[in-house]
Amino acid sequence: LGRVAAVPLLVATFYLDGWQGTVATTTIFIAASVTDWLDGYIARKMNLKSSFGAFLDPVADKLMVAATLVLLCTRPLDVGLFAQAPWLLPIPAIAIIGREITMSAVREWAASQDSKLLEAVAVNNLGKWKTATQMTALAILLATRDSRYKFN
Numbered sequence: 522l523g524r525v526a527a528v529p530l531l532v533a534t535f536y537l538d539g540w541q542g543t544v545a546t547t548t549i550f551i552a553a554s555v556t557d558w559l560d561g562y563i564a565r566k567m568n569l570k571s572s573f574g575a576f577l578d579p580v581a582d583k584l585m586v587a588a589t590l591v592l593l594c595t596r597p598l599d600v601g602l603f604a605q606a607p608w609l610l611p612i613p614a615i616a617i618i619g620r621e622i623t624m625s626a627v628r629e630w631a632a633s634q635d636s637k638l639l640e641a642v643a644v645n646n647l648g649k650w651k652t653a654t655q656m657t658a659l660a661i662l663l664a665t666r667d668s669r670y671k672f673n
Contacts, residue, residue, distance in 0.1 A: 524553045524581035528588050535592045547663040553585050554656040579644075582652065583621050589659050590614035598666060617655070 527549055534545035560578065564570055594611050602609065 524557060524585055527553045528584050531588060543666060547660060550589060550663050551660050557582060587618050590617060593662055
């Protein structure tokens with residue numbers, strides 16, 4: 522629930538001018554990413570799984586990632602290759618959001634079929650690495666999004 526509630530804060534801080542907005546947005550995103558990992562770790566370690574948690578965890582992840590991608594596309598980087606090719610962020614953003622929607626739909630469909638099919642599309646370690654890589658990349662993009670503000 523905390524990660525879902527963090528999405529409006531992420532949006533609000535993203536549009537603050539100055540380095541403080543960048544720091545606040547990046548901090549909120551990193552905190553949400555770390556609590557996502559920590560929540561999963563504690564749940565697995567202490568065997569504290571619930572159907573509500575199993576439902577809400579991926580929803581919170583998708584909300585945070587989709588909101589961040591949309592935000593980054595509203596203020597594209599104005600440096601280097603990004604300035605010359607403004608589509609460099611929207612195209613991967615569409616691919617990432619599309620993949621998330623597609624996998625959710627496939628998992629829901631598989632759940633309505635049989636258990637063997639559901640096992641075939643269940644979350645595995647590759648998905649966890651994908652999420653970690655995705656969260657790291659988005660945190661870097663958030664932290665470096667505005668070239669006008671330099672940290673000295």
